[in-house]
Amino acid sequence: MHRRISEYIIESLIRLSGFLVIAFVFLIFLFLLRDSLSLFKEYKIGEFLFGRNWLPISEPPKFGIVPLFLGSIYVTAGAIVICVPVGIAAAMFIAEVAPTFLKNILKSLIEILAAIPSVVLGFIGIVWLSPYLKQTMGLSTGMCGLTGSLLLAFMALPTIISISEDALVGVPRAYKEAAFGLGATRWQALWRIVLPAASPGIIAGVMLGIGRVIGETMVVMMVTGNSPVVPTSILQPLRTLTATIAGEMGETVSGSEHYFALFAVGLVLFIITFIINFIADSCLRRARK
Amino acid sequence: MVKETVIKTVNLNCRYGALQVLKDLNLEIHRNEIFGIIGPANSGKTTFLRALNRLNFLNASYSQDGEIFFADKNLKNICDNILRKRIGIIFALPQVLPVSIYNNIAYGPKVHGIAKKDAIEQIVEESLKKASLWDEVKDRLDSPAMKLSGGQQQRLCIARTLAVEPDVILYDEHCSGLDPISTAKIEDAMQQLKETYTQILVTNNTKQAARVSERCAFFLMGELIELDETAALFTEPKDKRTDDYITGRFG
Ligand SMILES: Nc1ncnc2c1ncn2[C@@H]1O[C@H](COP(=O)(O)OP(=O)(O)O)[C@@H](O)[C@H]1O
Ligand SMILES: [Mg+2]
Numbered sequence: 001m002h003r004r005i006s007e008y009i010i011e012s013l014i015r016l017s018g019f020l021v022i023a024f025v026f027l028i029f030l031f032l033l034r035d036s037l038s039l040f041k042e043y044k045i046g047e048f049l050f051g052r053n054w055l056p057i058s059e060p061p062k063f064g065i066v067p068l069f070l071g072s073i074y075v076t077a078g079a080i081v082i083c084v085p086v087g088i089a090a091a092m093f094i095a096e097v098a099p100t101f102l103k104n105i106l107k108s109l110i111e112i113l114a115a116i117p118s119v120v121l122g123f124i125g126i127v128w129l130s131p132y133l134k135q136t137m138g139l140s141t142g143m144c145g146l147t148g149s150l151l152l153a154f155m156a157l158p159t160i161i162s163i164s165e166d167a168l169v170g171v172p173r174a175y176k177e178a179a180f181g182l183g184a185t186r187w188q189a190l191w192r193i194v195l196p197a198a199s200p201g202i203i204a205g206v207m208l209g210i211g212r213v214i215g216e217t218m219v220v221m222m223v224t225g226n227s228p229v230v231p232t233s234i235l236q237p238l239r240t241l242t243a244t245i246a247g248e249m250g251e252t253v254s255g256s257e258h259y260f261a262l263f264a265v266g267l268v269l270f271i272i273t274f275i276i277n278f279i280a281d282s283c284l285r286r287a288r289k
Numbered sequence: 290m291v292k293e294t295v296i297k298t299v300n301l302n303c304r305y306g307a308l309q310v311l312k313d314l315n316l317e318i319h320r321n322e323i324f325g326i327i328g329p330a331n332s333g334k335t336t337f338l339r340a341l342n343r344l345n346f347l348n349a350s351y352s353q354d355g356e357i358f359f360a361d362k363n364l365k366n367i368c369d370n371i372l373r374k375r376i377g378i379i380f381a382l383p384q385v386l387p388v389s390i391y392n393n394i395a396y397g398p399k400v401h402g403i404a405k406k407d408a409i410e411q412i413v414e415e416s417l418k419k420a421s422l423w424d425e426v427k428d429r430l431d432s433p434a435m436k437l438s439g440g441q442q443q444r445l446c447i448a449r450t451l452a453v454e455p456d457v458i459l460y461d462e463h464c465s466g467l468d469p470i471s472t473a474k475i476e477d478a479m480q481q482l483k484e485t486y487t488q489i490l491v492t493n494n495t496k497q498a499a500r501v502s503e504r505c506a507f508f509l510m511g512e513l514i515e516l517d518e519t520a521a522l523f524t525e526p527k528d529k530r531t532d533d534y535i536t537g538r539f540g
Binding site: 174175177178179180181182183184185188192193196197 | 342344347369370371372373374377378380382384385386387388396397399400401446449450453
């Protein structure tokens with residue numbers, strides 16, 4: 001009897017925490033939506049979504065999100081182009097090629113990498129990476145999209161590597177033996193059999209890595225130059241959605257148009273991250289089937 | 290009639306770490322025969338098969354000495370992937386790949402450099418016919434191979450092995466998970482294949498060895514106890530341990 005009651009309590013607690021998580025996400029969304037809608041009472045939603053100028057303190061103010069959105073896309077796309085191939089290759093190396101002792105060293109190194117605070121990376125970006133890029137590529141300033149992309153790629157790597165490595169290791173040995181038994185070389189087995197079999201897990205890892213890149217604020221605020229103009233190249237200073245919110249929130253008057261505009265930016269960010277996590281999740285679910 | 294020897298082992302010893310699994314094995318396998326190997330679990334039958342195509346070496350703790358010859362060539366002088374193309378293996382559990390029926394078979398030829406689509410299509414059809422599976426799957430070549438029944442999957446694995454045109458096929462208790470009807474179909478397929486291939490059949494089912502093989506070896510704890518024409522081995526075994534095993538008195 002006692003057993004039944006305690007089990008009932010534990011079960012209810014678990015269920016409650018589950019519901020709480022859902023409720024929190026939903027409330028955050030509602031909260032963002034409410035404040036964003038306050039903006040659109042006074043400011044046209046079309047001008048917000050398609051405006052090419054972000055000038056919050058001019059008269060009249062302009063809240064066009066295009067430069068920020070593109071800034072995020074440039075930096076993120078740059079980071080993806082760098083971290084996806086590097087991350088997958090590293091995972092393949094750790095899972096299939098590296099001898100055990102090297103494997104263990106690399107795995108703990110990657111854990112350490114994941115634990116570096118982003119401020120520290122931003123700091124490295126300012127004092128070392130950006131002057132280096134400026135010099136070697138002959139840029140007018142090293143505080144640009146590429147610097148941000150490189151650092152973000154670095155931040156996404158641990159996620160991508162460790163999840164992809166799990167996926168590769170999880171491929172049944174039987175597949176590999178079947179491939180070898182037919183006379184495949186190690187590379188052929190890896191490329192044609194193991195990699196496709198692990199692909200749902202790898203995609204999920206990549207998506208989670210990308211989610212981290214899009215949501216990251218500190219690094220991009222420190223190294224991308226913070227200039228809210230429509231970027232034409234990744235080598236220019238630019239500004240992302242996240243950096244805009246973090247940078248301007250302190251200067252706004254609560255309840256002002258600018259204040260609500262920042263919430264609208266937050267809503268856009270929320271929706272993007274939500275979509276990416278959703279895709280990652282469905283990939284993982286497919287992988288488990 | 291002088292029989293041509295395809296595989297020959299000379300004083301073959303196999304070990305996992307310190308554990309000796311095969312001891313001083315000397316035997317010869319003739320072209321186009323079905324060679325049966327029987328023996329209780331852990332007597333080294335699987336290890337023997339996997340020594341012939343060097344799959345054992347995927348295991349880091351494995352070592353061997355002695356010589357193995359394939360078509361008069363020392364295995365040491367044959368490249369692993371060429372050797373495994375010529376000596377194919379069918380595992381105990383059907384190891385189909387998580388792709389379509391067609392692609393399961395197309396994989397081997399592609400690995401060995403055949404790229405033309407119609408050439409591969411032809412190989413797929415021929416291999417499935419030889420493995421007596423064509424009629425059952427010809428209308429659904431693009432469906433996932435995992436959806437086939439156990440017996441069909443095992444015949445698919447045979448077809449896949451045939452697709453790379455081996456000389457020798459190794460079977461490792463490949464009917465152990467199958468019902469009698471599927472087993473009978475597979476044994477039929479093996480009889481069809483006799484004209485073209487040398488087949489080595491490891492089985493835990495002594496009756497199957499008696500039915501299918503022409504010569505048969507009895508392995509016990511890593512040693513070759515007896516090797517004879519199958520009829521002779523099963524009717525008048527020379528060694529008492531063989532007799533005990535085939536009459537079911539131990540193992
Ligand atoms: N991968 C392995 N690592 C260590 N020992 C093994 C391995 N595979 C087989 N063995 C050992 O080798 C012996 C022979 O095994 P095996 O060749 O599988 O016999 P059989 O196929 O006749 O059952 C057994 O004692 C088994 O425990
Ligand atoms: Mg075995």
